[in-house]
Amino acid sequence: MSEETVTGSKTAERIEAARAQGRAAFVGYLPAGYPDRETSIAAAVALADNGADVIEIGIPYSDPVMDGPVIQQATTEVLGRGFGIDEVFEIVDAVTRASDAAVLVMTYWNIIDRMGAEEFARRLAEAGGAGAITPDLIPDEAAEWIAATDRYGLDRVFLTAPTSSAERVARIVESCRGFVYGVSLMGVTGARDSVSDAAERVVSAAHEAGAPRVCVGLGVSTREHVEQIGRYADGVIVGTALVAALRDGGPEAVGRLAGELSGRTP
16 A cells, blocks of 8 residues: 555644644654553643644563663663553553544564564554554565554554665655654664754655655754754654653653644743
8 A cells, every 4th residue: 555545544634734734743752651651641642732743652672773762761661660562552542532643653563573463453443543653664574564554544654764775765655654754864763963964865755756744753852953854844753852851850841842842832
């Protein structure tokens, strides 16, 4: 199924609604269950209430190859208290019921594979989830996941990077549903002082390959970054800065930062 197909995609609908308002969509990431189940739900709802169009709920994993130190520390704490996968679906369900945001999970493939793509997709759909971002899964190896997401009407988001060849970008664009995740730099997540100049090239390459929606992540931490990226991308993804706000000030701090990043508050 091509990225062009958006019927029933809540993620695409939310991004397109932002576009209709003349702005890039604001996508916010938070780890599932951090620092505990109820607080993580409250923080995600605060995100939605303060301008997030799309929310990524990250599933804690013991070998987070893409995550920087702030997110690693948070997910390590969650795993240390005995976090289980069932909690993810409970959190997605609660956030979906309490907000209008499209709620995606972000997960390494091993977690889906262990449960089974069919079962994972079914449970995610039943919880009201919009789909999943799978940073370590490439379309060439995703036939099972593509079939399961098609069956349950879920979005699937693959990543494209500054090093991706034109052929690779085309394959990613063809395989995505909802949006294409443009990685702005090589390395792990984490707030940066400036946005990589590679970000615009990544977005341009995906658009040229036919992607109607490209959202940029990695390194975004300020309203200035959001405005800069929003001039050429369809959505801006913020993670580490929000996780740090949750760590330091709870859901209220997440809401305040989300308001600043989205432009809802000065």
